[in-house]
Amino acid sequence: DAKTTQPPSMDCAEGRAANLPCNHSTISGNEYVYWYRQIHSQGPQYIIHGLKNNETNEMASLIITEDRKSSTLILPHATLRDTAVYYCIVRGTGANSKLTFGKGITLSVRP
Amino acid sequence: KAGVTQTPRYLIKTRGQQVTLSCSPISGHRSVSWYQQTPGQGLQFLFEYFSETQRNKGNFPGRFSGRQFSNSRSEMNVSTLELGDSALYLCASSLQRGDYNEQFFGPGTRLTVL
Numbered sequence: 001d002a003k004t005t006q007p008p009s010m011d012c013a014e015g016r017a018a019n020l021p022c023n024h025s026t027i028s029g030n031e032y033v034y035w036y037r038q039i040h041s042q043g044p045q046y047i048i049h050g051l052k053n054n055e056t057n058e059m060a061s062l063i064i065t066e067d068r069k070s071s072t073l074i075l076p077h078a079t080l081r082d083t084a085v086y087y088c089i090v091r092g093t094g095a096n097s098k099l100t101f102g103k104g105i106t107l108s109v110r111p
Numbered sequence: 112k113a114g115v116t117q118t119p120r121y122l123i124k125t126r127g128q129q130v131t132l133s134c135s136p137i138s139g140h141r142s143v144s145w146y147q148q149t150p151g152q153g154l155q156f157l158f159e160y161f162s163e164t165q166r167n168k169g170n171f172p173g174r175f176s177g178r179q180f181s182n183s184r185s186e187m188n189v190s191t192l193e194l195g196d197s198a199l200y201l202c203a204s205s206l207q208r209g210d211y212n213e214q215f216f217g218p219g220t221r222l223t224v225l
Contacts, residue, residue, distance in 0.1 A: 038154075041218075043201050043203070043216025043218055044201070045216065046215070093209065094209060096166070098167055099214070101146075101153055103153055104153075
């Protein structure tokens with residue numbers, strides 16, 4: 001079972017920041033938070049991951065609370081092409097760990 | 112560098128038949144994972160192959176099987192197809208096992224079982 005809880009959907013205006021929340025209250029110390037997204041009819045795409053520090057790359061920023069029980073994915077300037085299902089995933093380290101996808105959150109970016 | 116390729120992209124079969132799907136990972140990637148995506152169950156992990164050996168397996172019946180070749184290409188097979196096997200089957204590759212920050216997904220094979 002997925003270890004994360006996400007609202008089913010949200011929307012934002014094009015050009016504005018999109019803040020996607022995720023709860024992972026049962027996360028353990030060695031588990032990472034990963035974000036993937038899936039644009040309609042395509043395979044999922046890796047966005048970012050983090051352990052406890054905030055992370056930023058060319059696509060997004062990941063803010064993890066100090067207690068690590070929740071996180072927020074930030075798309076700083078959302079475009080129409082960012083409309084997708086976004087999956088927040090908690091995964092441990094080790095070769096046998098695997099990605100367990102939940103239902104994700106559907107982000108709709110409006111013009 | 113070419114991405115993950117999956118063939119065929121679309122497939123229609125009837126109940127009771129079997130099907131084989133193919134996945135070519137990114138050059139140099141040695142781990143291949145398979146997922147099933149349906150509207151009801153979402154994205155579910157099927158299995159992972161590395162160095163021609165199945166390393167990890169999800170909760171699917173034995174009708175679902177796979178293999179990996181020495182060039183890292185992978186195939187998955189579903190025997191005795193059921194209507195519920197209609198789904199998008201996704202393949203993902205990564206350099207090493209557990210290296211999910213570098214896991215790249217293919218476009219998927221859309222299987223319809225009639």
